[in-house]
Structure formats: structure tokens, C-alpha cells
Amino acid sequence: MSADDKTEIEDPPAEDAVDEGPRFGTPGPPLDRRNPFMIGLLGGLGVIVAYAIFLGVRNAASILVLIFIALFLAIGLNPAVERLRKWHVPRGAAVAIVALVVLGLLVGGVIALIPPLVTQTNQLIQNVPDYIQSLQRNKTINELVERYDIMEKITSAVNAGTVGNTVGGVVGGAKLLFGTIFNTLTVLVLTIYFMAAFDRLRESAYSLVPASRRGRVRLLTDEILTKVGAYMVGALAIAVLAGASTWVLAMILGLAYPFALAVVVAVCDLIPQIGATLGAVIVSLVGFASSLTDGLVCVVFFIVYQQVENYLIYPAVMRRSVKVSDVAAVVAALLGVALFGVVGALVAIPMVAGIQLIIREVLVPSQETR
Numbered sequence: 001m002s003a004d005d006k007t008e009i010e011d012p013p014a015e016d017a018v019d020e021g022p023r024f025g026t027p028g029p030p031l032d033r034r035n036p037f038m039i040g041l042l043g044g045l046g047v048i049v050a051y052a053i054f055l056g057v058r059n060a061a062s063i064l065v066l067i068f069i070a071l072f073l074a075i076g077l078n079p080a081v082e083r084l085r086k087w088h089v090p091r092g093a094a095v096a097i098v099a100l101v102v103l104g105l106l107v108g109g110v111i112a113l114i115p116p117l118v119t120q121t122n123q124l125i126q127n128v129p130d131y132i133q134s135l136q137r138n139k140t141i142n143e144l145v146e147r148y149d150i151m152e153k154i155t156s157a158v159n160a161g162t163v164g165n166t167v168g169g170v171v172g173g174a175k176l177l178f179g180t181i182f183n184t185l186t187v188l189v190l191t192i193y194f195m196a197a198f199d200r201l202r203e204s205a206y207s208l209v210p211a212s213r214r215g216r217v218r219l220l221t222d223e224i225l226t227k228v229g230a231y232m233v234g235a236l237a238i239a240v241l242a243g244a245s246t247w248v249l250a251m252i253l254g255l256a257y258p259f260a261l262a263v264v265v266a267v268c269d270l271i272p273q274i275g276a277t278l279g280a281v282i283v284s285l286v287g288f289a290s291s292l293t294d295g296l297v298c299v300v301f302f303i304v305y306q307q308v309e310n311y312l313i314y315p316a317v318m319r320r321s322v323k324v325s326d327v328a329a330v331v332a333a334l335l336g337v338a339l340f341g342v343v344g345a346l347v348a349i350p351m352v353a354g355i356q357l358i359i360r361e362v363l364v365p366s367q368e369t370r
Contacts, residue, residue, distance in 0.1 A: 065343055066183060070190030072346055075225055076232030077102070077191070078198050095195045103188065109267030115257065119289075220361060227322050227353040234321035238314060239269040242276070242305070246283060249301055253294045255286050276306055322353045 033039075057064070077098050084094035194201070202221075209217045243266030250258035261283050268279035280302035288295030314333070315326035324332070329349055336348030 066186050067190060068343060069346065070187045071194055072228070073187070073191045074194035074198060075228045077195060077229075078225070079229035079232075081195055081198070091199075092196065095192060098195065099188070099192050102191075105267065106184075109263055115260065119256070220357065223357055224350070224354040227357070228350045230321040231318070231350045231353070234317045235270060237321075238309065238317055239266045241313065242266055242269040242279070242309065245305060246279070249298065250283070250286075253287065253290070253297060255283075255290055255294065257286070261286060276302075276309070280306070318349050322349055324349055324353050324356070328352050328356075 080098050081091065081094045084097060085091060089097070206214055206218055206221075243262040246265040247258050247262035249255075250261050255261065264282055265279035268275040268282070271278070280298075284295055284298040284302065287298035310333075311330060315329040318324050318329040319326060322329075329352070332348040332352040333345065336344030336346075336351075338344070340347075
């Protein structure tokens with residue numbers, strides 16, 4: 001048999017070849033995304049994921065607030081760091097200097113707060129009987145007490161208190177104190193970290209923006225960050241003014257620790273929402289420890305001053321520093337406190353300044369081109 005005959009026998013004929021196709025069969029048609037089952041399944045999964053995110057944010061809300069406050073403070077203190085860097089100070093040393101200054105102000109405020117608070121509280125407790133006797137000599141006060149049974153109501157309220165409630169109040173006060181210390185230290189540490197890594201964090205955020213828009217976004221964002229720094233300077237100016245006014249009041253009334261009281265009010269005035277009230281309570285306590293008249297004068301002074309600060313001084317300073325109108329400053333501060341509390345009070349004015357900048361530089365030009 002020849003080689004050609006072997007080849008003809010070994011090679012099967014072309015018509016006998018079979019096309020088997022895919023090994024596991026032909027794929028079927030794709031799933032219909034408009035199928036009611038698929039719509040319900042995907043919708044349910046979306047609801048579950050959204051609820052899980054909500055639970056995570058709610059459980060971590062307190063920590064997220066601390067992180068946000070620390071980031072805001074880092075943004076506000078960054079201009080001071082940049083000023084030191086212009087004087088050829090390394091960034092690490094500049095951050096350390098700014099952090100030590102801030103820490104020194106806080107420690108100085110606490111040290112200035114403790115002596116008058118302890119001393120004047122003891123004096124106030126000692127003077128309470130004299131206050132009661134002076135009030136009892138007033139015929140109008142006695143008539144009101146008898147008409148509304150004030151003494152009986154006070155006695156019943158005191159008798160209603162138990163040892164358990166007292167212990168619970170002490171434990172709650174201790175938790176509040178240690179919680180405040182922990183939150184303050186956490187914010188300080190995070191602020192230092194954010195200041196040290198500020199440039200790196202900012203460049204990382206800019207890298208997420210498309211390259212075609214990165215330059216404009218960088219300019220707008222840097223301007224908004226500058227507004228935050230200007231807001232911090234304005235807040236410091238308002239706090240210094242509040243402290244100076246308190247010093248003048250203390251000197252006129254002859255209160256003890258006038259400079260310490262001024263420092264306490266200035267430091268407290270930097271705390272949004274409750275700071276001004278806390279400082280007013282401390283100074284009024286010192287006033288009542290001195291005399292009933294001095295205490296009433298302090299109460300009236302701070303009520304009037306806080307209204308003047310909220311509606312005249314605060315808007316005027318923010319108009320100069322952040323370039324926000326008086327009406328916008330007042331409305332933003334009120335809405336920020338009402339909606340988000342301390343965080344809202346912190347970011348209200350810079351947020352309004354940023355919104356105004358975006359409207360002026362982005363929204364209005366885009367409307368003009370249409």
C-alpha cells in the first residue's frame with residue numbers, strides 16, 4: 001500500500017467532521033433586568049445597604065463629629081503654620097509651635113477658671129443665708145412667697161430628692177467631666193495630625209478631580225480654605241473683645257480676679273453655642289458671691305452684651321474678615337445652631353462664604369453662557 005493510500009485512510013472525509021460548539025452548551029438569553037423579581041431583589045439589597053450605612057454613621061456619629069471639628073480647626077490654624085513656614089521654619093516645628101500655643105491658651109483658661117470658681121462658689125454658699133434674710137425683709141417678695149407657696153414647693157422638691165438620685169448625679173457629673181476631657185484631648189491630637197499632613201491630604205483630594213478641572217477646583221477650594229482661616233481670626237477677635245468687656249465690668253464692680261475672669265470669658269466665647277453662656281454664668285457667680293447687686297448687674301450686662309454681640313459685633317466682624325453680609329451671617333449662625341448644634345455653629349459662616357464664592361464664580365458665569 002502506498003503512502004498516498006495511507007493518508008487517504010487516516011484522514012477522515014470532510015463531510016464526517018462534526019462542529020460540537022461550546023463544551024457546556026450554548027449560553028441562554030441574558031436575564032431580563034425589568035423582571036419584577038430582579039427589580040425587587042436589587043431594590044431590597046439597596047435598602048439593606050443604605051440601612052447598614054445609616055447604622056454605621058449613627059453609631060460612629062460622636063467620633064465623626066470629633067474628626068470634623070479637628071479637621072475644621074486644622075484648616076483654620078493652617079494659615080498660622082504657613083506664616084511660620086514663610087519665615088523658614090520647618091513644617092514639623094511650625095505645627096509644634098502652633099499646637100503648643102493653642103494648648104497653652106486652653107491650659108491658661110482652665111487654670112484661670114479653677115481659683116475663682118472654687119473660691120467664689122464657697123463665698124456664695126456662705127452668703128446664701130444673708131441673701132435669704134435680705135429677701136425676707138422685702139414685703140413684695142414675702143407676698144409673692146405666701147401667694148404661690150414658694151417655700152412649700154421648694155421644701156417638697158428638696159425632700160423628694162433621695163440618696164440614689166444624689167449618687168446618680170455625682171456619677172453623671174463624673175462621666176461628663178471625663179468625657180469632656182477625653183473629647184478635648186482627642187480633638188487636639190487629631191488636629192495636630194491633620195495640620196502635620198495638611199498638604200498631603202489636600203493634594204490627595206485634588207488628585208481625585210479630573211485633570212481638566214483640577215486647576216479651577218484647586219483655586220476655588222484654596223479660596224474657601226482661606227475663608228475658614230479668616231473666620232478663625234474673626235472669632236478670636238470677638239473673643240478678645242468679650243474678654244476685654246468683662247475685664248472692664250469686673251474692674252468697675254471691684255470683683256475678685258478681674259484678669260482671670262476676662263481670660264475665662266474669652267476662652268469660653270470660642271466655644272460655639274454654649275461658650276458665651278458658660279462664661280456669663282461663671283462671672284455672674286463671682287458677682288453674686290460679692291453681693292446680690294453685683295450679681296444682678298453681671299446678669300443684666302451679659303444678657304445685653306450677648307444680644308449686641310450676636311446681632312451687631314458678630315456680623316460686622318464676619319463681614320470684614322469672611323466677606324459675608326450681616327443678614328447672611330446672622331441667618332447662617334441661627335440655622336447652623338438649630339440644625340447641627342456645635343458643628344453647625346462652627347461651619348455656618350465659612351459654608352455661606354464658600355456657597356457665595358461658588359455661586360459667583362461657577363453658577364452665574366454658566367448661566368451667562370446659555
